[in-house]
Amino acid sequence: MMQILDGKALAQTMQAEIAVRVADFTAKHGYRPGLAAVIVGDNPGSQVYVRNKRKACETVGMESWLHQLPTDTTQENLLKLIEELNCDAHVSGILVQLPLPKQIDEPAIVAAVAPLKDVDGFGPESLGLLMSGQPRFVPCTPAGVQQILIRNNIRIEGQHVVIVGRSNIVGKPLAMLLLQKGEPGNATVTVCHSKSRDIAAITRQADIVVVAIGQAFFLKKDMIRPGAVVVDVGINRVPDRKQPVGDVDFDGVKEIASAITPVPGGVGPMTITMLLHNTLQAAILQHGK
Ligand code: NAP
Secondary structure (H helix, E strand, O other), X not given: OOEEOOHHHHHHHHHHHHHHXXXXXXXXHOOXXXXXXXXXOOOHHHHHHXXXXXXXXXXXXXXXXXXXEOOOOOHHHHHHHHHHHHHOOOOOEEEEOOOOOOOOOHHHHHHHOOHHHOOOOOOXXXXXXXXXXXXXXXXXXXXXXXXXXXXXXOOOOOOEEEEEOOOOOOHHHHHHHHHOOOOOOOOEEEEEXXXXXXXHHHHOOOOEEEEOOOOOXXXXXXXXXXXXXXXXXXXXXXXXXXXXXXXXXXXXXXXXOOEEOOOOOOHHHHHHHHHHHHHHHHHHHHHOO
């Protein structure tokens, strides 16, 4: 029977588990783990994302702070704020919401976040550790995708996983994560992108297909083999639909997939949950269990 991989329910379960660990930490250390979010400018998407992340922090008993800077903030001012947050012992994790305005050198800002507070996992040290097989902070969306597979008892080891999309925040780190030697990795991973030839011929070979490209309804039913597991990372706004849609043609693909994540309610809630997980891990790494 086809299984809907319910990311929303899993997120609630995992957030309840995290809340217990946060309460333990707080009782032991006398303060709550906390996430400092930085937004530069008034991008409405960024405001919504950060609001949801802060709400989730409250749900699990963490502290959260918002630093809202004007669009014309200079690189120097932003670096100064990050340095203050790096030095603040009560700030466990720092999240700089991307994208940043064009006068800001984004890689330099990402690299300025203290490695032990890099809860997004985008900094060079976090990525290097993941690449070398000693992950510390795994980027949240790939970590969420992996948890959806694990917690639904979907085998990863030895499976052919085809990932469509090679961004630094989803496709590439997910490939590294599932390729890790040892469980829960050991997958055979293929990564496709906009220059790949005949993507359908590649996705049809997959046991697990993950699509993260930002194109509504891209993956059609004739692009997978019967029984494949399909994970839809996409979040796309389309005319005449109140809710966002994914990169997968859900209604068609669900007819032949063995399991599929919905949009909304699939990968999205798990991304936020893994941010909470990373923030608690950061607090523990800095101050002990
Ligand atoms: P991105 O940085 O724009 O990267 C898109 C990737 O898809 C690129 O590697 C691009 O190839 C590839 N691509 C684009 N069109 C393609 C096509 N027709 N065929 C094959 N490959 C194609 O996007 P992103 O930040 O990874 O995000 C992807 C989607 O996931 C978006 O809808 C985003 O909103 C969503 N997302 C969701 C979550 C969540 O929590 N659920 C988190 C992050 C992102 P090139 O490299 O060749 O350009």
